Amino acid sequence: MGQGGEPRRTQASDGELGAAVARAQAGDEGAFAVAYRMVQPGLLGYLRGIVGEEAEDVASDAWLEIARDLGRFRGDGAGFRGWTAVIARHRALDHLRRRRVRPRAAALEPHVLDLPGPQDTHEQALESLSTARALDLIRGLPRDQAEAVLLRVVVGLDGPAAARVLGKRPGAVRTAAHRGLRRLAARLDAAGVTKDGSRTLGESE
Numbered sequence: 001m002g003q004g005g006e007p008r009r010t011q012a013s014d015g016e017l018g019a020a021v022a023r024a025q026a027g028d029e030g031a032f033a034v035a036y037r038m039v040q041p042g043l044l045g046y047l048r049g050i051v052g053e054e055a056e057d058v059a060s061d062a063w064l065e066i067a068r069d070l071g072r073f074r075g076d077g078a079g080f081r082g083w084t085a086v087i088a089r090h091r092a093l094d095h096l097r098r099r100r101v102r103p104r105a106a107a108l109e110p111h112v113l114d115l116p117g118p119q120d121t122h123e124q125a126l127e128s129l130s131t132a133r134a135l136d137l138i139r140g141l142p143r144d145q146a147e148a149v150l151l152r153v154v155v156g157l158d159g160p161a162a163a164r165v166l167g168k169r170p171g172a173v174r175t176a177a178h179r180g181l182r183r184l185a186a187r188l189d190a191a192g193v194t195k196d197g198s199r200t201l202g203e204s205e
Contacts, residue, residue, distance in 0.1 A: 013038055017077030025070055032070070036063065039081060043088050045154040049138050049146055050092045058095050062088040082161040085151060089165060137184055145180030148173050 017038050023031035040059070047055035047062075065087050073083055138146050144166075151162035151173075162177075163170040 014077030014081070017080060018075075019077075021070075021073065021077065021080050025073070032067070035080070039084055042081070042155040043084055045135060046085060046147075046150045047088055047092055048135050049150040049154070050089070051095055052139065054095065058091050059088065061095075062091045065091070078158070078161065081155060082157055082165055085155050085157065085165045089147075137187055138180070140187075141180045141183055144172075144176045145183065148176035149180040149184070152177050 017035060020031045020034040020038070024035055040063075043062070044055055044059050047058050051058050062084070066084055069087075073080060075083065138149055140146075141149065147166060148162060151157045151165055152159070155162075157165065159170045159174055163173045166173060
């Protein structure tokens with residue numbers, strides 16, 4: 001993510017996704033499969049950061065709801081990513097409630113911080129780690145920070161869209177993402193991972 005909370009990268013496929021969703025709403029089952037393939041990896045990564053190994057079951061429940069309510073959706077490809085993330089989050093929280101596991105909450109300071117540039121976050125190092133390792137690191141963050149990082153980095157939502165998913169103000173989400181990335185950078189430093197993703201000399205693989 002760049003200065004001022006801009007998305008980490010643009011979602012170049014959002015135009016294609018929006019077109020696929022429109023065709024799916026018109027009854028094209030093949031187009032729905034295209035939309036699923038485009039959205040599912042990020043959605044599954046987000047859910048793994050919330051519910052861990054049960055993410056695929058929760059994702060299946062979410063997609064059943066997405067398919068059922070597809071006709072009600074109004075928006076473009078980016079909007080569809082956000083809409084599916086809201087549904088997935090609701091299903092994940094329902095799942096946690098059934099397990100009687102309460103999401104952790106971390107208090108936010110009143111001031112709002114701008115997201116730092118890549119040179120301050122070790123984001124390149126995080127990207128170079130395996131998906132499983134990255135999600136393990138993110139799961140270790142306080143809940144609000146983990147969700148903010150997952151929505152911005154894994155799902156690919158911009159700040160306002162991530163805020164809508166979480167039901168928070170964009171400034172609060174920027175703050176949570178900032179703190180989460182700072183914590184991740186510190187953990188990567190402690191593990192001897194450099195900004196290019198390699199380990200420092202003497203570290204074991």
